[in-house]
Amino acid sequence: MQSFKNLSILVSRIIVHVLPIIFLMFSRKRDRNHYFFKYFCLFRYLSFHSALKGRSETLSARKFFQEASEEYVLPGNSACQGCGSTLALRWVLKALGKKTVIVNPASCGCVYVGLYPRTAVSVPYIQMAFAAGPAAASGMVGGLEAQGKKDVTVICWAGDGGTADIGVSSLSGSAERNTNYIYFCYDNEAYMNTGTQRSGSTPAGAWTTTTPLGKKESKKDMALIMAAHRVPYVATSCSSYPADLYGKTKKAKLIQGMRYIHILTPCPPGWRFDTGLAVKIGRLAVQSGMWLLYEVENGVFRLSPPSRKILENPEKRVPVKEYIRAQGRFRGMSENEITLLQEMIDSKLEKVAELDGKPLFF
Amino acid sequence: MSGIFEVRWHGRGGQGVVTASRILAVAAFNEGFVGVQSIPWIGAERRGAQIEAYNRISRTPILLHSQVYAPDAVIVVDPSIISEDNNAVVRGLKSGGFLVINTARSNIISSLRVPEGCSVYLVDATSICLELDLQVAGLEVLAMPMLGAFAKATSLVSLKSLEESITSSFEAELAKKNVDAVVKAYESTRKAHLMPEQYVPPVPPSKPIRIPEIHHWTDLPPVPVSTPSKGSIGNTGDWRTRKPVIDKEKCNKCLFCWMYCPEATINIDDSGFPQIDYNYCKGCEVCFNECPRKAISMVVEEK
Numbered sequence: 001m002q003s004f005k006n007l008s009i010l011v012s013r014i015i016v017h018v019l020p021i022i023f024l025m026f027s028r029k030r031d032r033n034h035y036f037f038k039y040f041c042l043f044r045y046l047s048f049h050s051a052l053k054g055r056s057e058t059l060s061a062r063k064f065f066q067e068a069s070e071e072y073v074l075p076g077n078s079a080c081q082g083c084g085s086t087l088a089l090r091w092v093l094k095a096l097g098k099k100t101v102i103v104n105p106a107s108c109g110c111v112y113v114g115l116y117p118r119t120a121v122s123v124p125y126i127q128m129a130f131a132a133g134p135a136a137a138s139g140m141v142g143g144l145e146a147q148g149k150k151d152v153t154v155i156c157w158a159g160d161g162g163t164a165d166i167g168v169s170s171l172s173g174s175a176e177r178n179t180n181y182i183y184f185c186y187d188n189e190a191y192m193n194t195g196t197q198r199s200g201s202t203p204a205g206a207w208t209t210t211t212p213l214g215k216k217e218s219k220k221d222m223a224l225i226m227a228a229h230r231v232p233y234v235a236t237s238c239s240s241y242p243a244d245l246y247g248k249t250k251k252a253k254l255i256q257g258m259r260y261i262h263i264l265t266p267c268p269p270g271w272r273f274d275t276g277l278a279v280k281i282g283r284l285a286v287q288s289g290m291w292l293l294y295e296v297e298n299g300v301f302r303l304s305p306p307s308r309k310i311l312e313n314p315e316k317r318v319p320v321k322e323y324i325r326a327q328g329r330f331r332g333m334s335e336n337e338i339t340l341l342q343e344m345i346d347s348k349l350e351k352v353a354e355l356d357g358k359p360l361f362f
Numbered sequence: 363m364s365g366i367f368e369v370r371w372h373g374r375g376g377q378g379v380v381t382a383s384r385i386l387a388v389a390a391f392n393e394g395f396v397g398v399q400s401i402p403w404i405g406a407e408r409r410g411a412q413i414e415a416y417n418r419i420s421r422t423p424i425l426l427h428s429q430v431y432a433p434d435a436v437i438v439v440d441p442s443i444i445s446e447d448n449n450a451v452v453r454g455l456k457s458g459g460f461l462v463i464n465t466a467r468s469n470i471i472s473s474l475r476v477p478e479g480c481s482v483y484l485v486d487a488t489s490i491c492l493e494l495d496l497q498v499a500g501l502e503v504l505a506m507p508m509l510g511a512f513a514k515a516t517s518l519v520s521l522k523s524l525e526e527s528i529t530s531s532f533e534a535e536l537a538k539k540n541v542d543a544v545v546k547a548y549e550s551t552r553k554a555h556l557m558p559e560q561y562v563p564p565v566p567p568s569k570p571i572r573i574p575e576i577h578h579w580t581d582l583p584p585v586p587v588s589t590p591s592k593g594s595i596g597n598t599g600d601w602r603t604r605k606p607v608i609d610k611e612k613c614n615k616c617l618f619c620w621m622y623c624p625e626a627t628i629n630i631d632d633s634g635f636p637q638i639d640y641n642y643c644k645g646c647e648v649c650f651n652e653c654p655r656k657a658i659s660m661v662v663e664e665k
Contacts, residue, residue, distance in 0.1 A: 062617050065630065075627040075639055076593030080376075080409040081501075081601065081646035087624040111408060114594030122590035193408075242621055268646075269376065269409055275501075276647025279622050 068094040068246065077120030079112035082275030084265030084282060085186045086112060088239040089157065092184060093123065095249035100153045101140060102126065105133030105167055107159030108193045109186075130166045133158050134174040137181045145180075153253060154181040160201035161191045164220045175229040175258050182252050182259045185222060186239075188267035196270045203290075205337060207272075207329040214332040226260040227296040227360055233259040234296040237304075239266065240282030244293060244304055264291050272328025284323040287316070289345045292352065301360040303352065311353050320345055366397070367518060368430045369417035372451055373439030373505055374601065376409035378498070381531075382439075382505035383415035386512070389519045389527035390419045397424035409501070410601035410644060412443060419518060431567040435460040437512055439487070439505045441470050442600040448475050454567030455480060460515045462551075464488060464504055467664065471554055477564040482554040485511040485547050488603065492662065496543050502603055506540050510547030521548055593642060598625075602645025604660040610635055612657035619649035619658065 072093035079086045085108055093100065102125045104110055110127050114120045128136045137156045144152050158167055163185040171183065190208050191197040198208040200220040207214055227234040233255045237245040245263060252259040266281040268274065273281055285291040286306050293304035303311065310317045320342050324330045333341075369386070373379035380402040387400035397420035404413045416430040432454040438444050441464055444451045455461065457479040464487040465471065476482055487507035490496075496503050513519050524544055529537045576582060608619075619636050620628045624646065627639040638649075650658045 062615070064621060065617055069630075071626045073626055074590060074592045074594065075625050075642035076595065076598050077625070078408060078411060078595040078598075079624070081644040082648055083624050087622065090624070090626055108408075114588065116586050116588050118591045118594040119588035120590070120594040240622075274647070276651045278624065278646065278648050279652055 064243070064246075070094065070098075072098075072122050074120050074122060077112045077114060079108070080267075080269055080275075082268045082278035083108075083112070084239040084267060084278055085109070085159075085188060087242070087278075088184075088186050088237075088245060088263045088265050089121070091239075091242045091245045092155070092157075092249050093121070095246045096153050096155065096253055098123065099151050100124075100155060101144075103128055103133055103137045103140060103154065103156045105156070105158045105162040106130040106193070107157075107162055107186075108188070109157050109159065111193060130162055131170060133162060133167050134170045134179075134181075134183065137183075138174050138177065138179045141179055141181050156181060156183045158183070158185055159191075159193070160185060160187040160189060160222075161199040163187075164200035164222050171226075172229065175226060175231050175260070178231065178257045180256055180258070182249075182261065183226075185260070185262045186265045187222075187262060188265050188270060189219070190267075190270050192267050192270040205324075205330055205333045205341075207332060208270075214330075223260065223262040223294075223296075224360075226262075227299075229258075230299065230361070231260060232257040232298055234262075235260070235304075236262045236264070236291070236293055238264040238282045238286055238291060238293065240279045241286065241293065241306055244306060248295065248304075270329070272331075273326060277326065281323070281326055284318055284326060286310075287318040288320040288323045289317060289349050290320055290323055294352075296360055299359050299361055301355050301358060303356050308356070311349060311356075366418050366420040366424060366426070367435070367516075368433045369419070369435045369437065369512075370430050370433040370454075371415040371417075371437045371439060371505070371508075372443050373413055373415075374409070374443070375404065375411045375413050376498075376501045377439050378503040378505040379413055379415050379439055380404070381503075382509055383417055385524070385527045385531060386417050386509060386519070387419075388530065389509075389523045390417075392523040392526050393519050395419050395421060397422055399424055399427075401429065403429060410598065411595075430454075432456055433459065435462065435512065435516055437508050438463045438465075439508055440600075441465040441467070445470055445473070446596075446600070448473070449565050452476055452480075453565045455564065457564050460512075462508060462511050462515050464508060464511075471556075472560075474556065474560055475562045476556065476560060478561045480561075481515070482556060483511060483515040483551050484554050485551045487511070487547060490543055490546050490550070492603075494539055494543050494546070496539055503540075503543075507543045507547035510544035510549075511551040513544075514548050514551040515553075521545060597641050598644050599641045602643065603663060604645050604647070605640060605643065605663050606638060606645070606647070606649055606658045607661050608636060608638065609657045609659065612655050614655055614657075616654060618652050618654060622648050622652045624648060 073086055073090040100123045105128045113125050133156045137154050140154050187201055190199050190202050196208045198210045198215055202208060202215050204218045205214045223234055223236045233252055235248045237248055248261060264285060266278050268278055287310055289310055293307040295302050321338050324333060324338055371379050371383055383400045387398040390398045399418040401416040418424050434456055436455050438451055455477050457477050459480050461476055461480055461482045463484055466486040487504045490507045491502035491504055509524055513524060525541050528540050613635060615634045625644060627643045628636050631637045647660060650660050
């Protein structure tokens with residue numbers, strides 16, 4: 001088994017390092033530039049991914065700056081102070097680059113992009129009706145294919161209401177057709193744009209204006225629903241881990257077919273915490289195991305480094321009470337309920353540890 | 363007082379304007395006014411965006427349900443709104459009306475233009491909030507002291523009925539803090555004496571936008587395409603009450619602040635130090651919390 005593994009590594013090294021050079025030597029000059037570019041991208045991605053997997057989950061920010069200094073979300077937009085969603089969009093666009101088209105069903109995204117005649121996002125941005133985001137993206141992919149434009153990435157940037165409640169039928173349709181685009185759901189766990197109403201993605205116990213005593217039902221697991229569509233790539237991320245989000249977006253860009261990335265984005269006004277804690281709260285969600293970072297690539301479930309860290313070292317796990325008590329929206333939760341939640345999370349993490357690296361579905 | 367007394371509030375989302383307007387309506391009802399209204403006017407619910415709220419107070423029941431176009435009193439909760447556009451704030455203000463402003467800065471007072479016969483009252487609500495630590499989720503609730511200033515300026519509602527209204531809408535400890543702020547503002551409100559040239563003819567209320575009729579496709583305007591630009595809704599630096607300042611001696615150029623800034627306002631200068639664009643920094647304090655060397659400090663800003 002060991003020798004087989006070594007052999008497979010050797011073969012992959014030859015494919016990655018030697019074949020392109022031979023290919024470049026014997027290809028026509030016109031093709032040469034094209035292939036050089038393609039393999040250059042692959043090398044960049046591989047080196048990045050190994051860094052992501054190996055030494056630490058965060059690259060040093062300085063190295064990051066050399067790679068991703070271009071800003072596509074411009075300052076002076078109308079998002080709230082400490083908005084997790086703009087932070088996530090900023091890193092998604094840094095990873096995708098200039099040749100990107102955004103389709104945005106009704107959400108906070110429609111607000112912070114700004115009013116005519118000025119916009120805060122420097123890539124094409126189309127605002128769409130609530131239920132029709134993936135349908136519009138499908139049309140756009142078709143149009144670009146008909147024009148022969150292959151280097152443009154189409155993404156759908158939707159909130160959790162537009163994903164889990166209103167947009168779920170057209171999202172499911174586009175996943176079934178395996179349309180070639182990336183769907184990003186930024187999950188702030190309620191309808192924040194209209195002033196915090198309950199959505200299918202709101203966790204149990206959370207206060208919203210429509211659940212003043214705390215929500216009774218639990219959160220809809222959209223990422224696993226999408227994985228059950230057998231799409232090539234499903235991942236979850238969090239705006240407090242820009243390196244994780246950046247790496248997953250880079251990876252998704254290279255895959256063909258429908259890709260789904262679910263991002264947890266803390267929302268200071270809706271979750272009721274100080275704006276300055278926006279990054280810290282997202283980190284607590286991951287460190288307590290309340291939110292898991294994972295990838296489902298061709299059906300194989302794999303935990304991401306930040307979540308694997310708390311599984312392997314239980315002493316680094318933060319009690320979920322710390323996450324719950326840091327936010328005003330969980331003020332109605334009693335100590336008993338928090339203990340129950342902690343037990344639920346512990347049993348969930350045990351099951352997840354068994355699942356790591358294995359196919360998710362039969 | 364005869365007829366309907368109308369009030370317009372100018373503030374930003376997150377400063378408690380809508381709540382304060384509701385408290386004023388309840389207080390006026392406690393005072394004996396039969397017809398009271400509190401109407402919020404907000405676009406998308408979002409912090410920092412300019413919002414308005416309206417109150418109507420009358421001895422008889424009110425049958426009018428609309429926005430207020432010609433107010434008897436205007437309350438300016440955030441002074442940056444009046445320095446941005448003076449006419450938008452005093453539009454429709456009746457001559458002989460009241461203008462209550464939260465400011466302590468002389469340059470704002472000297473650049474004011476108010477309709478003839480209006481009386482201007484000033485209160486420093488920002489420092490009252492900072493002093494009493496009256497905050498919700500990191501933002502100062504500036505609208506609450508303005509209630510006290512309004513009571514002093516117009517003497518429509520008494521402090522006692524305001525206090526009743528506040529205790530009925532908040533929990534005990536929070537209510538006490540709010541009442542303290544209102545009383546403090548009532549005591550410190552003073553009338554401003556303006557120069558004669560600062561009084562201008564009344565500004566007419568704005569008219570609703572008329573949409574042109576379209577009969578043929580040639581009547582349509584050209585396809586509107588927005589162009590990307592910094593400050594798409596203006597200088598968002600006006601939103602903050604505290605600004606982050608980087609101590610270059612402590613900074614080790616790790617760029618975590620650049621990485622976590624939700625606004626992309628942090629750039630890198632030639633020597634490798636992070637540099638904050640104060641025109642657009644909203645003062646969210648994320649960089650202050652994320653800096654591993656604690657090289658960033660938040661400094662209270664003068665407004």
